[in-house]
Amino acid sequence: MTSAATSETTDAVSYKGWRGIRRAFGTPSALTMLLLGFGSGLPFLLIASQTLSVRLRDDGIDLKSIGLISLASFFYLLKFVWAPLLDRYRFPLLGFLGRRRSWLLISQIVMLIGLAALAFVQPKADIPHLVMWVLIASFAGATMDTVVDAYRIEIAPESAQAALAATYTLGYRVGLILAGAGALYLAELEGWRQAYLVMAGLMLLPIVTTLLAREPVEPQTTVRREINLAQAFIEPIAGFFKTNGVLVAIALLVFVGLYKFPDQVIGVMAGPFYLDSGFTKADIATVSKLFGVWIGIAGAFLGGICVAAFGFRKMLLVAAIGVALSNIAFILMAQYPGQIWSFYTAILADNLFQGFAGVVFIAFASSLTDRNFTATQFALLVSLANLPGKFVGGASGYIVEATSYKTFFIVSALTVVPALLLLAWLWNKIHDPNGQPAVKKNP
Structure with a gap:
């Protein structure tokens, strides 16, 4: 320090x-x-x-x-x-x-x-x-x-x-x-x-x-000092589009909004689902709040090591698929209600990939920021990554009541497909300092 x-x-x-x-x-x-x-x-x-x-x-x-x-x-x-x-x-x-x-x-x-x-x-x-x-x-x-x-x-x-x-x-x-x-x-x-x-x-x-x-x-540049207060709110957004190009910038922003969607959309229903599966509040505290937290930490360090070793482009793909599949793991709890091993299995998968995906996203989002507007651009990306899933999660109760928990988890996992399609299109347009050289951003 x-x-x-x-x-x-x-x-x-x-x-x-x-x-x-x-x-x-x-x-x-x-x-x-x-x-x-x-x-x-x-x-x-x-x-x-x-x-x-x-x-x-x-x-x-x-x-x-x-x-x-x-x-x-x-x-x-x-x-x-x-x-x-x-x-x-x-x-x-x-x-x-x-x-x-x-x-x-x-x-x-x-x-x-x-x-x-x-x-x-x-x-x-x-x-x-x-x-x-x-x-x-x-x-x-x-x-x-x-x-x-x-x-x-x-x-x-x-x-x-x-x-x-x-x-x-x-x-x-x-x-x-x-x-x-x-x-x-x-x-x-x-x-x-x-x-x-x-x-x-x-x-x-x-x-x-x-x-x-x-x-x-x-930064050595004087951009931050040359702009007035009004421009300070506009320039970070305009700069993002100028750096990446309009089409790529829009695709990146949509991808950011969809990346964590499968995980966030089930967040509101997780607690009620645990109770409806026959687990007590003590079970939830032990498995979700203690075991789950440490698994999340392990996932974060695994993500950090993998990004450092292989680059974040490949790990974006691994994380997106992993988060979607971890939603499927919750079906075990629905199939075997009250069985503690099914609870541990679901939380293991969910928190491991949550921690993994979180670190991968931070590395990816950090690469998109201009250091003249670091706080603004990163805050925008984080907010964008959280808002869509939070809003749709508010309607998740209606989906469960109209169908079932099993159907809900399957549908939530399938919401990863648009993100994967966007990632495929963006693959050679993402600059990854640790991975293979990608197409450079617009000058």
């Missing part, structure tokens, strides 16, 4: 082959991304997902209110809206830290304050203040994620991105475990106030990491 590691930012260092893989995973930036990933993963469940929902229900909040409060998590899907400001400016008063670290530090500090404030809010007695602090923390978390992604892309060459994505994923999932199982155990033993205060204290680790980490070298 020191300035001595400046050689990482140059392409002179080779990350190809097994020796290159070991070098990529051993860089100081890999450790930095591990700790920053922890900082991004820790607050998510506490402010936008399951841990917060459990706390609200435990305090007697009705289900409708819990659903409305959860809408604050939409900041994580809308982070591209303010990403241009993160690309153009340094945060005032902290500008000496650099463009990336100044925003990263302030978002981490706001997150720590938000979690500490939530520790002292009584949900049922003071819903307005609860919502206020959830919104503030969610905005800080979305900002943090955006800057961390930009930092990762800019701190190392494309050939090392898969390794950094894998270590980031490890840190992120460890944060999820602590904010999930860890916070629930603390709440059971000591109460919610103590649980949230401990989680707030853990944010000191990524804060220290940001202070000790080095700032990425800014």
Whole structure:
């Protein structure tokens, strides 16, 4: 995490082959991304997902209110809206830290304050203040994620991105475990106030990491400084189309939107399906939240190694097919309801390829970004990758009720076909630094 590691930012260092893989995973930036990933993963469940929902229900909040409060998590899907400001400016008063670290530090500090404030809010007695602090923390978390992604892309060459994505994923999932199982155990033993205060204290680790980490070298081009504020919102999109060409750019964006579709479309139905298959809440916690998380970490590291060794074009194909086939694995649970081995098998396949595909996507999306607009373009790609499946997933209950779980999983797996067809058309148009040379982008 020191300035001595400046050689990482140059392409002179080779990350190809097994020796290159070991070098990529051993860089100081890999450790930095591990700790920053922890900082991004820790607050998510506490402010936008399951841990917060459990706390609200435990305090007697009705289900409708819990659903409305959860809408604050939409900041994580809308982070591209303010990403241009993160690309153009340094945060005032902290500008000496650099463009990336100044925003990263302030978002981490706001997150720590938000979690500490939530520790002292009584949900049922003071819903307005609860919502206020959830919104503030969610905005800080979305900002943090955006800057961390930009930092990762800019701190190392494309050939090392898969390794950094894998270590980031490890840190992120460890944060999820602590904010999930860890916070629930603390709440059971000591109460919610103590649980949230401990989680707030853990944010000191990524804060220290940001202070000790080095700032990425800014691009030599002056494009970012020459544009005005209005252009800062337009230029990243226009630049993407100019770099790739209109037809290829549209195909890339559609592919990004379809790539994770088979996995995301079943997300809403997963929990009800587990219960309907005869598994208890304890079974779900053990298999899905503990076993599944560690399998996801293994999949992420496998993805990082494979991308470093073979390039992300081939791994895009493997990941897309794997995610689709993992949906088929859920049919085992429908065929053998209540059989724990079928649950483990389905979660093994699902989380392994989720972790694998996630790292492959990060490496691929990173290669598409212009380092003059890193935060904006990457945030747009991530949002695009999540939105289609989320929206269609909202109607998944109607599909299951009209057909069956088996039919639903088969149909969800078949939705990979358009993505595969697009990938075949794009194959020689995707630049892959670790794979075989592809057709270069438009000048």
